[in-house]
Amino acid sequence: MNESHARIYAAIAAIPRGRVASYGAIAARAGLPGRARLVGRALGETPDGMELPWHRVLRSSGQIAFPVGSRGFREQSKRLKAEGVEVRNGRVPLSTFGLDADLDRALWGMPG
DNA sequence: CTACTGACCGCGA
DNA sequence: GTCGCGGCCAGTA
Numbered sequence: 001m002n003e004s005h006a007r008i009y010a011a012i013a014a015i016p017r018g019r020v021a022s023y024g025a026i027a028a029r030a031g032l033p034g035r036a037r038l039v040g041r042a043l044g045e046t047p048d049g050m051e052l053p054w055h056r057v058l059r060s061s062g063q064i065a066f067p068v069g070s071r072g073f074r075e076q077s078k079r080l081k082a083e084g085v086e087v088r089n090g091r092v093p094l095s096t097f098g099l100d101a102d103l104d105r106a107l108w109g110m111p112g
Numbered sequence: 113c114t115a116c117t118g119a120c121c122g123c124g125a
Numbered sequence: 126g127t128c129g130c131g132g133c134c135a136g137t138a
Contacts, residue, residue, distance in 0.1 A: 023120050034133055036120035041135065043119055057119075065119040072119075 001047065007031060008042040014107055015056040018084045020097050022060040029108050040065065055079040062094040 007030035014029075015021050021029075023036040032038060043054050055076040059065055066072035068090050077087050085097050099107065 024122090027120085034121080037118070037133060038120090038135075040119040054119085059119085060121060076119090 004030070004032060004035075004038060005042045005045070008039050009046075009050070009052060011108070012043075012052055012054065012057060015053055015099070016103075016107070017053075018097070019099055019103070020056045020058050020062075020080070020085060020092055020094070021099050022058055022062075022094070023065070024060055025099070026057060036060075058092055058094075062092045062098070064090045064092075 008026060011026045011029040012021075023039040024034075026039045027033060027035045030039075039057065043052075043057065046052055046054065057065075064073055064076050064087075066076060073090060077090065080087050080092065085092055
């Protein structure tokens with residue numbers, strides 16, 4: 001656990017229910033542009049017991065990062081559908097469920 | 113030190 | 126839609 005991880009977790013925790021964000025976007029929101037891989041690593045090291053909407057984090061293509069059919073894949077897919085997010089072939093249409101500019105600003109952007 | 117790997121990304125063909 | 130390539134960087138051998 002370090003500063004970077006803490007900021008990454010905070011950014012993920014801010015994703016609203018029924019919405020998703022990409023690894024790259026989370027990295028950027030955490031003040032770590034270009035460090036998408038670090039986000040993946042941080043998620044893999046999530047402390048036990050920590051509540052985090054990790055299932056709302058996808059690749060920039062909208063694809064679930066886990067191998068199709070794996071435990072993680074099924075779990076993530078299940079959780080997303082459970083909150084109304086459309087998952088087709090392990091992929092989510094970011095144009096519909098991704099954080100658009102307005103919502104993004106309302107969430108993380110600098111409030112006027 | 114090099115080499116390889118990994119819940120990634122963007123660009124070009 | 127597919128491939129390939131370079132970028133990113135922490136961990137491990």
